[in-house]
Amino acid sequence: MRAVSSDLEPLPESEGLRRRFLDGMSHAASSVSVITTDGIAGRLGVTVSAMVSVSADTSTLLICIHHRSAAAGAVLANGVFCVNLLREDQAHISDCFAGRTASQGADRFECARWTTLRTGAPRVIDPLVAFDCRVTASERIGSHHVIFGSVEDIFVAEDGNPLIYSNRSYGMPQRLPAMRARSETGRVALGCFQVFAPHVVPALTERLQRDEPSIFLSCLEGDQAQLLAALRRGEIEAALLYHFGLGEDLRQEVLAELVPYVLLPAGHPLAEQAAVSLAELISQPLVLLDVDPSRNYFVSLFRAQGLEPLIGHRASSLEMVRGLVGHGLGYSLLATKPANNMSYDGRALVMRPLAEEVERSRLVLASLAARPLSAGALELRRHCRDMFGVSHAHATA
Numbered sequence: 001m002r003a004v005s006s007d008l009e010p011l012p013e014s015e016g017l018r019r020r021f022l023d024g025m026s027h028a029a030s031s032v033s034v035i036t037t038d039g040i041a042g043r044l045g046v047t048v049s050a051m052v053s054v055s056a057d058t059s060t061l062l063i064c065i066h067h068r069s070a071a072a073g074a075v076l077a078n079g080v081f082c083v084n085l086l087r088e089d090q091a092h093i094s095d096c097f098a099g100r101t102a103s104q105g106a107d108r109f110e111c112a113r114w115t116t117l118r119t120g121a122p123r124v125i126d127p128l129v130a131f132d133c134r135v136t137a138s139e140r141i142g143s144h145h146v147i148f149g150s151v152e153d154i155f156v157a158e159d160g161n162p163l164i165y166s167n168r169s170y171g172m173p174q175r176l177p178a179m180r181a182r183s184e185t186g187r188v189a190l191g192c193f194q195v196f197a198p199h200v201v202p203a204l205t206e207r208l209q210r211d212e213p214s215i216f217l218s219c220l221e222g223d224q225a226q227l228l229a230a231l232r233r234g235e236i237e238a239a240l241l242y243h244f245g246l247g248e249d250l251r252q253e254v255l256a257e258l259v260p261y262v263l264l265p266a267g268h269p270l271a272e273q274a275a276v277s278l279a280e281l282i283s284q285p286l287v288l289l290d291v292d293p294s295r296n297y298f299v300s301l302f303r304a305q306g307l308e309p310l311i312g313h314r315a316s317s318l319e320m321v322r323g324l325v326g327h328g329l330g331y332s333l334l335a336t337k338p339a340n341n342m343s344y345d346g347r348a349l350v351m352r353p354l355a356e357e358v359e360r361s362r363l364v365l366a367s368l369a370a371r372p373l374s375a376g377a378l379e380l381r382r383h384c385r386d387m388f389g390v391s392h393a394h395a396t397a
Contacts, residue, residue: 032165037121039079039120041073042105043122045109048064054148064145065144070105080135083133088161088164089163092111093112113126188237191222193239196240196336204384224291224292237377239365239366240363248369249368255390262281263322264325264349265327265349266349270352278356286309286331287314289315294335312329325349
């Protein structure tokens with residue numbers, strides 16, 4: 001909970017619990033739907049995130065609508081509603097029916113094209129899914145009407161992803177390949193940290209294809225947390241990761257130590273120096289590689305020296321970081337070194353070593369200690385060692 005000033009009266013326990021409940025529920029990821037209705041009570045709609053399946057046997061779902069919403073009374077009076085499950089590119093429809101635009105009442109329907117299914121409730125012409133429902137029961141619980149609907153018709157798009165709402169903002173799901181680590185003979189599923197995957201995986205794939213044609217390498221790119229979860233679920237057999245925060249359940253083999261460096265735009269005054277100290281950087285904006293564990297690692301280098309960086313921009317891709325630096329919007333600290341000194345859009349960049357000796361990051365090949373590696377994964381490990389010049393007798397971390 002947030003601290004409150006001592007001169008304020010403490011919140012009643014019920015109100016404090018309500019606020020904590022709302023804060024906690026804000027972290028739950030939900031699909032976004034627009035509930036629409038038409039009939040004797042008029043044509044109305046409202047955005048909701050509370051929509052769940054009740055039973056497939058009776059094709060029943062429920063929705064929750066705030067009692068102050070005019071749409072709640074209209075749904076109950078009309079006796080029909082359509083659940084328009086929105087696609088990832090339809091946030092504007094959600095905003096309109098959530099009251100975030102100037103449109104009111106039936107005017108909100110101007111934000112999209114509409115058709116109908118069996119009940120006559122409006123259906124967005126191109127949602128991800130639409131459930132056409134007839135009201136079967138309802139109950140007022142606290143601030144909301146819980147309304148049950150019997151599904152009479154369904155529209156399903158051929159493709160697309162759902163619009164997601166979490167942490168009070170929109171997002172979209174990131175699909176993980178539905179692969180198993182050993183789903184077929186000769187197939188090896190490898191995970192690789194998204195930042196250095198383009199610098200490692202193509203060369204590794206080429207080596208395996210040339211020397212071990214019976215092995216097919218499939219690769220899952222992601223951040224550290226995604227790859228660790230995939231390892232433990234058995235979706236990948238091994239992963240190329242940073243050594244930070246790996247659990248005791250993982251077998252780790254160090255392949256390389258990565259020395260951080262300073263990335264500067266060409267012509268920057270500090271680019272004239274042979275090396276740059278962290279103290280010389282703190283007054284300038286840092287373009288932070290904003291993925292786990294990179295963000296914490298680079299900031300920790302300053303804090304280990306008793307310094308605090310000025311974060312000017314954040315970006316989750318290496319090329320975006322390089323582009324922002326190339327346009328003179330700051331400097332960056334990185335560990336992965338691309339083969340050229342140009343940004344994606346052609347801006348010249350300069351790399352300089354740090355003047356201080358700092359903690360280095362280690363690139364490791366990780367796998368579950370309790371699960372023996374398959375023959376294909378053992379060959380993969382051998383080729384990783386050869387690529388990075390690691391002795392086959394190298395001890396695990």
